Amino acid sequence: MSGTAPEFEPETEAAIAQVRDDVAKLHGELTRNGLVVWTGGNVSGRVPGADLFVIKPSGVSYDELAPENMILCDLDGNVIPGTPGSDRSPSSDTAAHAYVYRHMPEVGGVVHTHSTFAVAWAARGEEIPCVITAMADEFGGPIPIGPFAIIGDDSIGRGIVETLTGHRSRAVLMQNHGPFTIGKNAKDAVKAAVMVEDVARSVHFAREAGPLIPIPQHAIDRLYDRYQNVYGQTGDARREGAAEQSGDASR
Numbered sequence: 001m002s003g004t005a006p007e008f009e010p011e012t013e014a015a016i017a018q019v020r021d022d023v024a025k026l027h028g029e030l031t032r033n034g035l036v037v038w039t040g041g042n043v044s045g046r047v048p049g050a051d052l053f054v055i056k057p058s059g060v061s062y063d064e065l066a067p068e069n070m071i072l073c074d075l076d077g078n079v080i081p082g083t084p085g086s087d088r089s090p091s092s093d094t095a096a097h098a099y100v101y102r103h104m105p106e107v108g109g110v111v112h113t114h115s116t117f118a119v120a121w122a123a124r125g126e127e128i129p130c131v132i133t134a135m136a137d138e139f140g141g142p143i144p145i146g147p148f149a150i151i152g153d154d155s156i157g158r159g160i161v162e163t164l165t166g167h168r169s170r171a172v173l174m175q176n177h178g179p180f181t182i183g184k185n186a187k188d189a190v191k192a193a194v195m196v197e198d199v200a201r202s203v204h205f206a207r208e209a210g211p212l213i214p215i216p217q218h219a220i221d222r223l224y225d226r227y228q229n230v231y232g233q234t235g236d237a238r239r240e241g242a243a244e245q246s247g248d249a250s251r
Helices: 010-032 094-103 116-124 133-139 155-164 186-209 217-229 237-245
Strands: 042-046 052-055 071-074 109-112 171-174 178-183
Touching (some): 010 186, 042 094, 109 186, 116 171, 116 178, 116 186, 155 171, 171 186
Antiparallel strands (some): 109 178
């Protein structure tokens, strides 16, 4: 897309550059953790202090991704003309990411993968039950199923928002499609994507071996509270982010 590059305040320019760098590097975590094949999947990150986000270009090999070819979009999913990468088409999931950012202002990162075990649960339209403590820690309960939706408009985004609003999980399995995760920033959303596949695999194998043992809700609540608010080092960015949201009972 051609056009004159917009003029941003220096602090916004710096924030855009940082998010470009972060998002480009974080795509490497998807390949390192075996969450994607070929060019599928995507990471996006909101630009702090601006109604903008950064997402990968469509159909570009992961080993070719770099900060300068990440694409800057507004919160309606429109590519910002005249900026680096604006001559390429953004990810086919851009409208979904944009919808999430518009309707969930606390979200700073969105990730989509086609990771094998999470997709298998999505193909059955079945939520992943909370039967291991790692799930209680990270997601605060089961990982829910979102509705079937076709790629191309904001239908997937609507399904993500409808499913996760009022839910502690930072992940949703879109039926017949796969996992989408959210986080306070792109790195946080990528971590959730890694954890989704880990628990999807563990719970799958457990169920193959025999009946699952549910964790009582009161124990789930205690585990989630400890992990979100106590676990880790003082000053840890994850703990700080959790503390900022501790007053929101829905999260």
